[in-house]
Amino acid sequence: MTTATNNTLLPTSTAGSLPKPTWLAEPETLWSPWKLQGDQLIDGKQDALRISLQEQQQAGIDIVSDGEQTRQHFVTTFIEHLSGVDFENRQTVRIRDRYDASVPTVVGPVSRIKPVFVEEAKFLRQQTKQPIKWALPGPMTMVDTLYDDHYKSREKLAWEFAKILNQEAKELEAAGVDIIQFDEPAFNVFFDEVNDWGIACLERAIEGLKCETAVHICYGYGIKANTDWKKTLGSEWRQYEEAFPKLQQSNIDIISLECHNSHVPMELLELIRGKKVMVGAIDVANHAIETPEEVANTLRKALQFVDADKLYPCTNCGMAPLPRAVARGKLHALSAGADIIRKELAILSS
Incomplete structure (x- = not known):
């Protein structure tokens, strides 16, 4: 198995998305329409x-990504490229309850007619010699972001x-991606299905896959629906307890999770002892920029x-809805x- 981090201790990375420039899309908005067309x-x-x-390099981030600059949304942009899904025929569904x-x-x-992100991954690979991480939506979260009128079975x-994602992941690996991450926020909601x-x-x-894999x-994201939901979860958020035992036994290399400013009891990490852990040390749900000492404390x-050689400091989630200056400050703090x-x-150790 390749090591993605060139032996850097505590290699830093982001969970995925970073804010887009204002000339490309409406700032601080999810599913923001593009402001350009065609070749532009x-x-x-x-x-x-x-x-x-x-911006990641200037902030000293060790494992870099595309910041999801080429996609409107972390799930639907992938689904747009698949056959069998009708984007004109829309239904209202409850996402993650x-x-x-x-x-x-x-x-x-x-089915996947052609590669979705492979050209962008090749482009990113050409821009840097640093380890790169690429995020894909996970199968369960994809299912939860659609209305299924065909299979009638989640x-x-x-x-x-999962088969389609595996095809894409293999081509991303061939394009030089060091870590492929699957985003599964649905794992925190549908415990029996997980x-x-x-x-x-x-x-x-x-x-x-021979490259490293992460979930x-x-x-x-720090959007109202999510922050309102968090207020209902009480003083201890133990959702991770449901999936961690089985994830600890799985072939996934890295588990990426939310820690800073959350009510997740840190001792739950004991359940995934032995795995590499991307510890979310940056809160994406507020505009306050953490101090380096706050990050260090988390x-x-x-x-x-978590053993030091398995700890990867990260952000709690994507930062697409944040102002760019705030996101930049948070990366420097990380x-x-x-x-x-x-x-x-x-x-x-000396």
Whole structure:
């Protein structure tokens, strides 16, 4: 198995999305329509990707990504490229038991006609020698973001998506991606399904990959539907307890989760001892920029349950809805906080 981090201790990364430039899309908005068209849009997306990469590099982020600059949404942009899904025929569904959204309909067998993100991944690979991470939606979260009028079974549809994701993941690996991450916020909601077939579908999606694989399980973007839901979860958020035992036994290399400013009891990390853990040390649900010491404090707590060589400081979730200056500040804080802990660990080991 390749190591994605060139032996950097506590390699930093983001969960996925970063804000887009105002000339490309409406700021601080999910599903924001593009402001450019045709060839200008293609150029604009590549320029935005370059800028996003540069901002990560300037902030000292170790494992870089495309910042999801070329996609409107972390799930539907992937689904748009598949056959069997009708985007004109929309239905309103309840997403993650939390909010209603108008979504496309599965009208026939789903398949991948051509690669979805592979060209963008090749482009990112050309821009940097750093390890790169690429995010894909997970099978269960894809199922939860559609109206299924064909398979009439969440599980059957998830297995089909897992096969499609595996095809895409293999080509992303061939394009030079070091870590492929599957976003599964649905794992925090549908606990029976997670254990019955969700983790099995995820393992089908990573079948045969030699690069590192990650699953990102969060409490969602800092949008009102999610922040309102969090207020109902009480003083301890123990959702991870449901999926962690089976994930610990799975072939997934890295588990990415939300920690900072959340009510997730840190000792739940003991349940995934032995896995690499991307510890969310940056809150994406507010505009306050963490101090390096706040980040360091979250990492110190995590180090009680995660070995230092397996701890990857990260953000809680994507930062697409945040102002760019705030996201930039948070990235710098993440790097600075990780650096504090690296120095402390160096003193302890000397």
